[in-house]
Amino acid sequence: MFGYILRRLVATIPVMGVVAVLVFLMLRLTPTDPAAIIAGDNANSEQVAEIRKRLGLDQPIHTQFVIWANKTLHGDFGESFFFKKQVAELIGDRLEPTLSLAVMTITLAVLIAVPLGVLAAYRHGGWLDRIVMGFSVLGFSVPVFVIGYALIYVFAIELAWLPVQGYQRISLGIGGWLQRLILPAVTLSVIYVALIARITRTSVLEVMNEDYIRTARAKGQTERKVLVRHALANAAVPIVTVVGLGVALLIGGVVVTESVYTIPGLGRLTVDAVLARDYPTIQAVILLFSLSYVLINLVVDLTYTFFDPRIRY
Amino acid sequence: MTIEAIPAAAEAPPQAHRPSTLRGVLRNPSVLIGAVIVAFLAVIGALAPMLGTIDPAEINPVFRNKKPGVERSIRDADGSERRFVHRFGTDTLGRDVYSRVVYGARVSLTIGVTVAVLSVGIGLLIGLVTGYIRWIDGIIMRFMDGLMAIPAILLAMGLVSLSRAGLLAVVIAIVVPEVPRVVRLVRSIVLSIREEPYVEAAITLGTPTPTLLVRHVLPNTIAPLLVQGTFTCASAILIEAVLSFLGIGIPPETPTWGNIMAEGRSLFRIYPHNIFYPGVFLACAVLAINMLGDGLRDTLDPRFAKRM
Numbered sequence: 001m002f003g004y005i006l007r008r009l010v011a012t013i014p015v016m017g018v019v020a021v022l023v024f025l026m027l028r029l030t031p032t033d034p035a036a037i038i039a040g041d042n043a044n045s046e047q048v049a050e051i052r053k054r055l056g057l058d059q060p061i062h063t064q065f066v067i068w069a070n071k072t073l074h075g076d077f078g079e080s081f082f083f084k085k086q087v088a089e090l091i092g093d094r095l096e097p098t099l100s101l102a103v104m105t106i107t108l109a110v111l112i113a114v115p116l117g118v119l120a121a122y123r124h125g126g127w128l129d130r131i132v133m134g135f136s137v138l139g140f141s142v143p144v145f146v147i148g149y150a151l152i153y154v155f156a157i158e159l160a161w162l163p164v165q166g167y168q169r170i171s172l173g174i175g176g177w178l179q180r181l182i183l184p185a186v187t188l189s190v191i192y193v194a195l196i197a198r199i200t201r202t203s204v205l206e207v208m209n210e211d212y213i214r215t216a217r218a219k220g221q222t223e224r225k226v227l228v229r230h231a232l233a234n235a236a237v238p239i240v241t242v243v244g245l246g247v248a249l250l251i252g253g254v255v256v257t258e259s260v261y262t263i264p265g266l267g268r269l270t271v272d273a274v275l276a277r278d279y280p281t282i283q284a285v286i287l288l289f290s291l292s293y294v295l296i297n298l299v300v301d302l303t304y305t306f307f308d309p310r311i312r313y
Numbered sequence: 314m315t316i317e318a319i320p321a322a323a324e325a326p327p328q329a330h331r332p333s334t335l336r337g338v339l340r341n342p343s344v345l346i347g348a349v350i351v352a353f354l355a356v357i358g359a360l361a362p363m364l365g366t367i368d369p370a371e372i373n374p375v376f377r378n379k380k381p382g383v384e385r386s387i388r389d390a391d392g393s394e395r396r397f398v399h400r401f402g403t404d405t406l407g408r409d410v411y412s413r414v415v416y417g418a419r420v421s422l423t424i425g426v427t428v429a430v431l432s433v434g435i436g437l438l439i440g441l442v443t444g445y446i447r448w449i450d451g452i453i454m455r456f457m458d459g460l461m462a463i464p465a466i467l468l469a470m471g472l473v474s475l476s477r478a479g480l481l482a483v484v485i486a487i488v489v490p491e492v493p494r495v496v497r498l499v500r501s502i503v504l505s506i507r508e509e510p511y512v513e514a515a516i517t518l519g520t521p522t523p524t525l526l527v528r529h530v531l532p533n534t535i536a537p538l539l540v541q542g543t544f545t546c547a548s549a550i551l552i553e554a555v556l557s558f559l560g561i562g563i564p565p566e567t568p569t570w571g572n573i574m575a576e577g578r579s580l581f582r583i584y585p586h587n588i589f590y591p592g593v594f595l596a597c598a599v600l601a602i603n604m605l606g607d608g609l610r611d612t613l614d615p616r617f618a619k620r621m
Contacts, residue, residue: 010341018459026471078439094575135608141547142555145574146592153585164582252466256555282409286471299581 002195005302020072026286027279038081042091077284082276087284090269097167098254098265100177104185105250109192110243116193117200117239118227124205132188132197139194144253148187155183168261184261188265190255192246199242203235210234236307244300251289336614347605351422354598358418367409369416369568401590404576412508413568414591420569421550421598426486428549429542432488436495437538441526443496444503454500457493465490473561483562485551498541499534506533523567536613546598554595570595 029102033051036043043051052058055078056067071078075295120132156164162183168176207213208231216230217223251267258267266285303310338344349464401410405558443453458469511609512529520528550570556562557571565572571590577587 011557014455015458015462018456022459022463023471026475027473089555137603138596138600141551142596143551143592143599145555146596148587149581149585149588149592152581157582192449220407237587248464250557251464255466255557259559270470271559271561274470274559277474279474282471282474286463286467289467293464294462 001305008301010296012298015294016291019287020069021065023286025154025282027283028061029065038079062207063137072284072287077287078280080273080278080281082278082281086279090281091266091288094264094269095267096265097263098168098267100170100181101184101188101263101265102180102250105188105253106243107191108185108212109189109196112189113193113196114200114232114239115199118204118232120197120201121208122227122233125210129201132201136194136198137229139190142190144187144191144256145260146308147190148184148257151183151184151187151196152260165260165262167261167265180261184257187260188250189256191249191253195246196242200222200239201236203238207231207234219310224249232276233307237304237311240300240303240307244297245295247296251293287312329354337608341608341612343604343608344612345608347601347608350597350601351605352602354418354594355422357415358422362550365458367412370406384406400588404573404587410573410590412453412588413573414594416589417568417573418594418598420480420563420567421553421571421595424487424553424569425482425546425598425602427484427549428487428491429546431484432491432545433495433538433542434594436492437499437534439492440496440499441503441530441532444500445507445526445530450500451497457496460490460493461497463490465548466552466555469511469556470559470561473556478561480563480567483553486556487552491549492543495538495541495545498537502534502537503530506530524560540606540610540613543609547606550595550599550602570598572598609617 013070016046019183035048035055035057037046038055039051056064059067068234073089077091079085080087080090116132120129123129152164156162164182166180168180170177204227212234213226213230216226221230255267257263258265259271266288268279270285272278273285326455328483344484401414404410411597427428439453443450462469468490472489473482476482506529512525551564553569554571554574557569558575560575562571563569563578573591574588574595577591581588
């Protein structure tokens with residue numbers, strides 16, 4: 001097991017290496033001169049040259065990459081052009097809202113989608129099945145921000161049950177934090193629920209015809225236990241896989257949802273950085289999101305042994 | 314309508330013998346409904362100037378932020394006056410939302426189709442090469458893995474930030490994240506096809522590689538790529554809308570469903586129609602294309618249909 005984890009960790013290095021090269025080249029491919037941006041409009045050419053030297057931009061490109069990669073590995077993402085702060089610090093400030101939103105969305109989505117998928121498979125061809133399948137196609141098609149604004153309109157403006165927008169730090173009280181997080185999390189979970197419910201339905205449907213399901217029923221097991229203990233347990237691996245792969249969708253959704261609900265998280269930071277052409281921040285955010293995506297999927301792979309003891313590493 | 318159509322499509326039995334693929338495809342209700350809606354939206358986009366629209370970029374300071382149904386008189390080119398109803402209201406600059414949504418169909422659908430064609434074309438080319446020429450395979454696939462590790466919207470955002478926002482930049486930014494998915498698909502098909510006896514026979518007979526690829530491998534990729542292309546088209550329309558909505562996509566002079574909604578963001582609480590109408594059109598378009606894709610997959614690609 002340990003050897004396997006190590007091997008898998010090592011295998012992520014080339015992937016992240018390619019990501020790093022891509023992200024690095026992105027900055028160098030820009031038509032604009034980062035030194036000129038940092039120097040500002042009133043700088044003379046000597047000042048620009050000075051900054052260029054300080055940033056190491058006068059070095060050949062492969063040397064620049066080595067310097068940049070070395071810095072990045074040590075957590076130094078450089079200074080933001082726009083916010084005039086260390087990017088690492090900037091990201092640290094924005095981490096909490098995004099993590100809160102992501103964790104809450106995943107929890108919500110799994111709690112809603114898995115039972116829905118199981119029931120849809122159980123009542124295969126029935127009205128619930130049709131509704132779940134219809135919802136899953138719909139969930140893929142309606143953009144996150146349309147869902148977001150529709151929910152704001154209904155629950156925050158018309159019914160006035162929840163605050164419209166904004167975020168409150170968890171340290172200021174769980175109530176306010178939760179209140180402001182419910183709508184964004186529901187918004188973001190729609191596409192995720194669609195994805196997970198669909199795969200749950202398919203994989204449960206596949207195992208429902210297996211002999212052990214018939215055996216379980218024959219020995220008088222209750223239907224609920226048949227579904228959970230026998231069907232769902234055996235259908236778990238594809239479901240966790242999709243939960244992991246869906247993180248890519250989730251990250252895309254975070255960017256949009258945070259903009260709709262004006263949550264000061266990493267997604268909002270990404271949008272601001274792109275609008276301001278703040279390349280060090282863009283690079284850092286893309287690297288960070290990609291790394292978390294890769295690592296989450298690595299963790300998902302490792303949970304396979306838990307869900308299916310036949311899989312051994 | 315949708316609820317009726319989807320399970321029926323999902324349960325369509327995988328056909329071992331398909332005497333007429335086209336007829337099978339057209340008999341699928343999901344394909345039919347999807348195709349009709351897409352065709353309808355395409356016609357709307359194509360005939361935009363004839364559908365009672367006015368110039369979608371025309372700014373009218375007097376008629377700003379009007380709710381749907383407001384009337385005003387406009388002067389035609391020949392000097393005669395006529396009454397014009399803002400069916401979907403006007404936006405913060407007094408532009409007619411109905412006209413913008415109708416013209417937006419053009420841009421949004423064009424982007425979807427362009428991205429689908431480009432990413433399938435490029436992906437097919439790279440996929441065929443990597444699947445067939447072994448020594449390139451490792452290098453290109455590592456590169457593709459890296460590209461796929463970056464979430465699509467994020468990669469598109471990063472790419473858009475590299476140049477001035479415009480149609481071409483947006484199309485390229487959406488194509489790049491889609492290509493690796495096509496490459497993987499094509500590569501996996503090529504890898505399984507090259508083990509087939511008829512391909513081995515062709516190799517034994519001395520068929521040159523290009524001929525082999527075109528005559529034996531290529532035909533096998535058509536059906537899965539058609540399905541993939543359809544889904545790519547839907548996701549491209551969505552990503553374009555997201556980019557434009559965030560204000561980093563196509564500039565508002567060219568109306569797309571995404572940037573009409575972006576314009577409506579600031580005053581959403583008072584005038585939700587700016588987001589509502591384009592949102593409905595966008596959702597319908599993507600839904601229809603997804604249904605088309607689902608249906609195509611069920612009829613053309615039974616192996617894949619079983620998996621999903």
